Amino acid sequence: MSGASERTILLTGVNGQVGFELARTLQGLGRVVAVDRKGLDLGDLDQVRRVVREIKPSLIVNPAAYTAVDKAETDVDAAMRANGEAPGVLAEEAKRLGAALVHYSTDYVFDGMKHGAYVEDDAVNPQNVYGKSKLVGERAIAASGCDHLIFRTSWVYGARGKNFLLTMLRLGAERDELSVVADQIGAPTWANSIAVLTSHILAQGACGGQEWWQQKSGVYHLTAGGETSWHGFAEAIFETSSLAKKPLVKPIPASAYPTPAKRPANSRMSNDRLAAAFGLRAPHWRDALQLCMAPR
Template sequence: MTKREDQTILLTGVTGQVGFELARSLQGLGKVVALDRDRLDLGDLKQVRRVVREVKPGLIVNPAAHTAVDKAETDVEAALRLNAEAPGVLAEEAKRLGAALVHYSTDYVFDGTKSGAYVETDAVNPQNVYGKSKLAGEQAIAASGCAHLIFRTSWVYGTRGKNFLLTMLRLGADRDELSVVADQFGAPTWANTIAALSANVLAQAPVVREGDWWQRHSGIYHLTASGVTSWHGFAEAIFEFSDLAKKPLVKPIQASAYPTPAARPGNSRMSNEKLADTFGVRAPDWREALGLSMAAR
C-alpha cells in the first residue's frame, strides 16, 4: 500500500490567499509540489496538461482562480479560461492519472434571493460573469468523471493579497469615516480556516483511491465560517479588533448607493451542515476566526 508520505500533491496558486495557507496545512499529507503562476500558468492550458503529466500527482488541489469580480465583466475570456477551462483540464488529467481533484468555488453561483442559507442542492443562478465562470468550472469537473471535492466558500479574506480586511485597514488608517454596504449578508471566511478544514477532510481520504471512499464522497460541499453578518458588520468588527489609534466611523449604506460593474447577491449565506455531517468538521464563528487572523498579523 502506498504510504501517505509517498503521495504527491500538486498545489496551484501558491501565492494567493488560500494557496499560501494550503501550502502549510497540507504538510504531512504527502509531498507538496506548490507552484506559482511562473511555474504553472492556468491561462496556458497546454502548460497545465504538461505540468500535471510531469508531476504525476495523486492529488491536485486548485485554489487558483480569476477572482477580480468586477474586472471579469469585461475580461470574460480570461475569467472563463482560468475559472472554467483550466479546472476542466485539471479534472481530465486527474481522471487520466487516477488522481483526485480538490477545487474551490463560490457563493456567487447563487442569485442571493433565497431567504435562508443555501444548501448544495439549491438551484444555481449566477448573476455575474465571475459566478457563471465558476459554475462552469464546477460543471466541467463533474462531467470529467474524476474523483473530486468542490468546496464553495464566501467572502474570503486573509493577511496578504487583496481583500476586504486589508482594504478596510488601509482606508481606516487615513479616513475618519467610511460608508459600507449593510444589506448584503454572508460569512466572512478566513483563508486559514479554508485551508485547515480542507486538510482535515483530506486527512480522512485514502492515499490511493481504494474501495469506494472517493466515489461516495465526491461532490460539492459548502465551506464557510459559521454565523452571518453584513459587509458593514464585518467592517465594524475589523476595526474593533484592530490596533488603529483612531478608528473611523463606519456608516451603513444600501448596495444601490454603491453600484459596481458586477451584481452581487444580497444573500450569500451557505449551510455547512453537509460538510459537518459527512466529515465531522465545523468552521469557527466568523468573529472568532477574525480575531485569530488579526492576532496573527
C-alpha cells in the same frame, strides 16, 4: 488514488490567500509541489496539461482562480478560461492519472434571492461573469468523472493579498469616516480556516482510500459560522484592530455603491452537508477574525 506513502500533491496558486495557507497545512499529507502562476498559469491550458503530466500527482489541490470579480465583466474570455476551462483540464488529467482533485468555488453561483441559507442542491443562477465562470468549472469537473471535492466558500479574507480586511485597515488609517454596504449578508471566511479544514478532510481521505473518494466526491459548502453584512464585518474589523483612531462606519445600501458586477444580496450557505460527511465545521467568523488579527 495512490497510497499515502507515494503521494505527490500538486498545489496551484501558492501565492494566493488560500494557496499560501494550504502550502503550510498540507505538510505531512505527502510531498507538496507548490506552484505559482509562473509555474502553472490557468490561462494557458497547454501548460496546465503539461505540468500535471510532468509531476504526475496523486492529488491536485486547486485554489488558483481568476478572482477580479468586476474586471471579469469585460475580461470574459480570461475569466472563463481560468475558472471554467482550466479546472476541466485539471479534472481530465486527474481522471487519466487516477488522481483526485480538490477545487474551490463560490457563493456567486447563486443569485442571492433565497430567504435563508443555500444548500448544495439549490438551483444555481449566477448573476455575474465571475459566478458563471466558476459554475462552468464546477460542471466540467463533475463531467470528467474524476474523484473530486468542490468546496464553495464566500467572502474570503486573510493577512495577505487583496481582500476586504486589508482594504478596511488601509482606509481606516486614512479616513475618519467610511461608508460600507449593509444589505448584503454572508459569512466572512478566513483563508486559514479553509486550508485547515481542507487538510483535515484530506487526512480522512488518506486513510479511506479509493472507496472514501467514491463515497465523498461532490460539492460542499465551506464557510465560517454565523453571518453578517459587509458593514458588520467592517465594524468588527475596527473593534479588533489596534488603530489608535477608529473611523466611523456608516451603513449604506448596495444601490449607493454600484459596481460593474452584480453581487448577491444573500450569500449565506449551510455547512450541514460538510459537517455530516466529515464531522467538521469552520469556526464562527468573529472567532476566526480575532485569530487572524492576533499579534504575531
